[in-house]
Amino acid sequence: MSILQVKNLHVSVDTDQGAKEILRGVDLTIRSGEIHAVMGPNGSGKSTLAYSIAGHPKYNVTDGEILLDGENVLEMSVDERARAGLFLAMQYPVEIPGVSVSNFLRTAKTAITGEAPALRTWIKDVREAMDNLRIDAAFSERNVNEGFSGGEKKRHEILQLELLKPRFAILDETDSGLDVDALKIVSEGVSRAHAASDLGVLLITHYTRILRYIKPDFVHVFVAGKVAEEGGPELADRLEAEGYDRYVKA
Amino acid sequence: MSAPVQHGLSEHSHGAGVPLQIRSDRPRSTSVADFPAITQQQDLWRYLNVDQLKGLDSEVLAEYSEQVSFSGPDGVSFEWILSSAAPVGSIGLPEDRVSAAGYTNASKTLLVKIADELVSAEQITISVKGDSATASALHIFVEAGKFSSTTLVLEHSGLGVLAENVEISVADEAKLNFVSLQNWESGSAHVSAQFAKLGRNAFLKHTVASFGGDLVRVTPIATFSGPGAEVELNGVYFAEAGQHLENRPFVDHAAPNCKSRVTYKGALQGDKAHTVWIGDVLIRAIAEGTDTYELNRNLLLTDGTRADSVPNLEIETGEIEGAGHASASGRFDDEHLFYLQARGITPDEARRLVVLGFLVEVIQKTGIAELIESLTALLEEKLNRG
Ligand SMILES: Nc1ncnc2c1ncn2[C@@H]1O[C@H](COP(=O)(O)OP(=O)(O)OP(=O)(O)O)[C@@H](O)[C@H]1O
Ligand SMILES: [Mg+2]
Secondary structure, three states, X not given: OOEEEEEEEEEEEEEOOEEEEEEEEEEEXXXXXXXXXXXXXXXXXXXXXXXXXXXXXXXXXXXXXXXXXXXXXXXXXXXXXXXXXXXXXXXXXXXXXXXXXXXXXXXHHHHHHXXXXXXXXXXXXXXXXXXXXXXXXXXXXXXXXXXXXXXXXXXXXXXXXXXXXOOEEEEEOOOOOOOHHHHHHHHHHHHHHHHHHOOEEEEEEOOOXXXXXXXXXXXXXXXXXXXXXXXXXXXXXXXXXXXXXXXHHO | OOOOOOOOOEEEEOOOOOOOOOHHHOOOOOOHHHOOOOOOOOHHHOOOOHHHHOOOOOOOOEEOOXXXXXXXXXXXXXXXXXXXXXXXXXXXXXXXXXXXXXXXXXXXXXXXXXOXXXXXXXXXXXXXXXXXXXXXEEEEEEEEOOOOEEEEEEEEEEEEEEEEEEEEEEOOOOEEEEEXXXXXXOOOXXXXXXXXXXOOOOEEEEEEEEEEXXXXXXXXXXXXXXXXXXXXXXXXXXXXOOOEEEEOOEEEEOOOOOEEEEEEEEEEOOOOOEEEEEEEEEEOOOOOXXXXXXXXXXXXXXXXXXXXXXXXXXXXXXXXXXXXXXXXXXXXXXXXXXXXXXXXXXXXXXXXXXXXXXXXXXHHOOOOXXXXXHXXXXXXXXXXXO
């Protein structure tokens, strides 16, 4: 059983006009096996929260803590956080020139587990995971994300999730830009990962659509850089019906 | 020409009639005096300054001979002949002043003859090991006989300032896997014109690998003289602080139904690392059924680097199979690094992964195991310095 705690997190970014505060005291606790949905209007800071947990250098933590089983995540480099078991499925995965998917996956797996995976089983695992996500075998030899469609990029993120087996996954709008079939495929991938390794999930989304496939235990409403309300799955339905006006005006 | 563009790739395909540069009309002469003194105003020399040539543009140069050693299987002969004798000059004549200086100042030419029908996996090696910064000349002539199939590595190392002409004759039905490796010590300057002529159904794989030297400029020129031939011009380079690595491949489709593929990839690391790639392809009126594609990609690993990349296609016939080019210079930036790191990969490993993935692909095309291994190790060493 692991626990990821975000406590009173304040984060700012550097702009031409000086530091701009985006997160204003976020509190969030996720345990192994729990699924948390974070919903909130555009620009409320959801991606900022995701990136801050992963350690993107653009975001400056000015106050608060992030703890993984009591360990100070903020003192870890980006790659150390990943090796500690944190995974971020990005909203906009970047293209990496010159690095094939197969080489990338193998290198990442080796980095995470600390030793090269046994070749035969690894190839089989990759093929199976790709099949499950309906990713064509030809993608192995393509460069990471290069020329991938939006939906292909998202499936490639979930492929990594399934192969790298983190303790906690933050999914930043993994459901955006997917048609119904792709949404189902991606959701199944997340559910498989969840079931296989008691994964804790922080699922950032605008829509309840994905929550029909991945049932959240908790829903957090994110507004203006902090959690404005928390509840169970029923909160998501209310948000879809009523929108965020109530919180934004408040 | 491209300013460093953010990871993007621009690709174009051309139908007939996109005139760009009249490469075919360039004057040719063995006399230095026929070419004006070099200035940066001349298109041919615009990317470097004259000092970088370290005297290679002078009328009088010293001459290499002891600096050159060679080996090869039975059926390959090596002989120094007078440069006034045949077949010297039959494959290509100088198109610029440094090439002319190299030509007139090399009184002797190393003639490498590969016997007709010799098929050998044993590598032919010509090793040029410079021992001073005296501006010098060298001329090599390689004759690959009919139906032969061989591999030749021309390697340059040591301290050298060299104006070099290499002529490569690939006879009808012959196959030649040719590598020119530039691994000079710092302080070196090397300008090499490498002329190749391909007979009917001949195949040439020509690879330029440039890593060491203050200035390395290679101009491979491949001309088809019979139908059905194929050329691959490949190149790989890694420029570090202060280095200038230039490549000017040119494919002259002067015969019908020939195929050419030009693939050059480079990485740049460190202040004032500069690379230049000018890729010319000329499809003459007679060259119906031509199939050509040229590509140059550069990876900018640090700030302060510069990659110039200019593809030129000159098409004089509409009856072609295909003609296209792509050129892109991309940055390895913080977002790439973040993505890889977010998957547990350390920053050093991330850079290694990106650069090796990018460049080793070209080296692998040579199929020469020893070379692939040593150049991969060399690249890793350079990356560790970055
Ligand atoms: N470099 C920056 N300079 C200025 N403002 C920034 C910068 N980076 C982020 N922001 C601002 O921070 C706010 C939060 O952005 P963030 O991407 O976290 O929002 P989000 O909730 O993920 O939105 P969306 O639903 O559109 O993905 C936005 O108003 C955004 O414009
Ligand atoms: Mg976002």
